[in-house]
Amino acid sequence: MLASSSNAATPQPFYRQTYVQVLVAILLGAVLGHFWPTWGEALKPLGDAFIKLVKMVIAPVIFLTVVTGIAGMPHLNAVGRVVLKAMVYFLVFSTLALVVGLVVANVVQPGAGLNIDPTTLSTKEIATYASKAHDISLTGFLLDIIPDTVVGAFTSGNILQVLLFAVLFGISLTLAGERARPVVAFFEAMTEPVFKLVHLLMKAAPIGAFGAIAFTIGRYGIGSLSNLLMLVATFYGTSLLFVLVVLGAVSRLTGFSILKLIRYLKAELLLVLGTSSSEAALPSLMQKMEQAGCDKSVVGLVVPTGYSFNLDGTNIYMTLAALFIAQATNTHLSLGEQIALLLVAMVSSKGAAGVTGAGFVTLAATLSVVPSLPVAGMALILGVDRFMSECRSLTNFIGNAVACVVVARWEGALDRQALDDALDHRAAGRDARPLTVNQGNTP
Incomplete structure (x- = not known):
């Protein structure tokens, strides 16, 4: 696992810690975007550039972590066992997230009283999302996991393609035995500089967060929240409830505190908040989970897979937003139709994984399959979707961190x-410390 080096025991000044810098950048970006919206919009390339920098290293991080992790496994059947346990966890909690969103929407009814006539809504702005939704199918998604070429797996930007190739290659190295030891040693040696590169790129996180949040506030403005404040507040409240109660209970049963885990990942969470992208913190999450005692092979298999199959925040959003549209347009949905909506969402949430704007695209795919729900109703929430995407990403991120620890415990x-040690208060500054690789499996 990854452990801090002995020469990094002295805590850094607070102003040099990543989470402090990102927090200050978010506040400054929000102020700039609010008072000087034109300048705020112009800073969008800063956020986009940082996310592209991080995505640049995601493929090698996943490949090296998975390959060296599998090569160090004593038995190959452990690979299938980890994947099976992870998929069972993902299915249960993704479904639970959909149910929670459905229940809260029925109890709170955030769209009641709006009395919107769907025929008066313009569908021009949502046409792009609707067209993407028609291209989504579970079969197409599963086939897309297989890359056209080995090189294509690393250039497509599809996390699951890299993961599939890494798993197969790791298994091949294990089967090759001693003859493959030089290759394994090479990849193990490559791990250190790649994670050093990740640490180097994270120094630009405050700049990326500053540009991204300035653009969001500058383009959409805080005032755009007023008309749909009930929906936004309900979604944030439901996500908080899911994290603290549902994931909190799972964490407690596993033997750790969800609040301590959140504190441990505070720098990454602030980065996700600022950039509205959980992918921006994927390499750091894998690093932190390994540092927190999760075996390298489990981290490599669970975290990247969870980014496509364990989207708790997106699932809460889907059922909550769908029922909001139904309530706002006075469209009555029977219990049977709501259950059908939930079943459709279970499938479409997997089919949209990896699609840009996945939350909104998935919602479009779900509504298009339920005839009684007007797809045009999506125009109601388009203006505030950007403000809900931060919450979706944060919930997804925390859910995958919990899943990694739980599956590691099961395994x-x-x-x-x-x-x-990692969740203890003394670990507060670890994200800034140099890291060294400790080979060998966790007992």
Whole structure:
């Protein structure tokens, strides 16, 4: 696992810690976007550039982590066992997130009383999302996991393509035995500079967060929230409820505190908040989870897969937004239709994984399959979707961190002492410390 080096024991000044810099950048960006919206919009390239920088290293991080992790496994059947346990976890909690969104929407009814006539809504702005939704199918998604070429897996930007090739290559190295040891040693040596590169890129996180949040506030403005404040507040409240109650209970049963985990990942969470992209913090999450005692192979298999199959925040958003549209347009949905909506959302949420603007595209795909719901109703929430995307990303991120620890515990691949040390208050500045690679499996 990854452990801090001995020469980094002295805590850094608070102003040099990543989470402090990102927090200040978010506040400054919000102020700039609010008072000088034109300048704020012009800073969009800063956020886009940072996200592209991070995406540049996602493929090698996943490949090296998975390959070296599998090559170090004593038995190959452990790979299938980890994947199976992860998929069972993802299915259960993704479905639970959909149910929570459905229940809260029925209880709170955030769209009641708006009395919108769907025929008066313009569908011009949502046409792009609707067209993407028609291209989504579960079969197409599964086939897209297989890359056209090995090089294509690393250039397509599809996390699952890299993961598939890494798993197969890792298994091949294990089957090759001693003859493959030089290759494994090379990849193990490559791990250190790649994670050093990640640490180097994270120094630009405050700049990326500043540009992204300035653009969001400058383009959409805080005032755009007023008309749909009930929906936004309900979604944020529901996501908070899911994290603290549902994921909190799972965390407690696993033997750790969800609040301590959130504190441990505060720098990454602020980065996700600022950039509105959980992918921006993917390499750091994998690094932090390994540092927290999760076996390298579990981290490599669970976290990237979870980014496509364990989208708790997106699932809450889908059922909540769908029922909001139904309530706002006075479209009555029976219990049977709501259950059908939930079942459709279970499939469409997997089919839209990896699609840009996945939350909104997935919603379009779900509404298009339920005839009684007007797709035009999506125009109601288009203006505030950007403000809800931050919450979706944060919830997805926390859900995948919890899933990694839980699956590692199930697999017996969790170093409890390392987890306790990482979540302890003394670990507050670890994200800024140099890291070294400790080879070998966690007992």
